[in-house]
Amino acid sequence: MRDSIGGIPASRLLFLSLLGNLFLIAFMAVQFLEIGRPPAPPMPPPPPAMMVERxxxxxxxxxxxxxxAIYEQRQQxxxxxxGEMGHAQLQTQQVFAGENFDEAGYKAAILHRKEVADRFFSEMADMFLEIGxxxxxxxxxxALKRGRF
Structure with missing residues (x-):
């Protein structure tokens, strides 16, 4: 066996190879553990005050x-x-987790949640239109550097 390859001592190359293999093993282990984990639920939007402050x-x-000034007019x-959007989300989760699954109730809860979210995002869009x-x-x-419009 040669003592060096390209001027680099064989012991150093062996050590670097070992480190590379350990890194790959750790990476593969993390990937394996992530496979069984369910995806994270979508994050709710931040409160309006936080969006406006940002x-x-x-x-x-x-x-x-x-x-x-525009936000204060629409704040309430x-x-x-x-708040209704958060409550509708909670209702949807409670119907889903009920003792007996209520398909009609779940569909109604989803539609209500969507309706409330649509009203909220429509109001936000109107506010951003006025601001713009x-x-x-x-x-x-x-403003574009700090948010999505």
Whole structure:
């Protein structure tokens, strides 16, 4: 056996090969363990106040004043719809986990949850439309860096 390959000592190459193999074994073990795990449930949207605050911190002072004024006009409706959306999700989960599966009840709960979510996201879209109409082009570009519209 040669003492070196390309000027690198054989013992060092053997050690690096061993490390590479250990890395591959660890990677394969993690992949194997992940196969049986169910996918994570989708994350609910953040509360409206958090979304608006994130947006407001990315724009000028004038833009922030516009955003907060528009949000304050819609805050009560948005907070109510957001709470209804969470309640509808909880109802859907409770129907699904019931002692006897109620197919009609589950379908009704899903439709109700979808209706509430549609109203919430429609209200958010209307608010962002109003905000977009009043922000400067520079503020709109900065806002895009912090959110999805």
């Amino acid at each position: 947006l407001a911190t990315s724009v000028s002072d004038e833009g922030r004043a516009i955003i907060m 409706v948005l907070d109510t719809l957001f 109409q009043q922000l400067s082009p520079e503020d709109r570009r900065e």
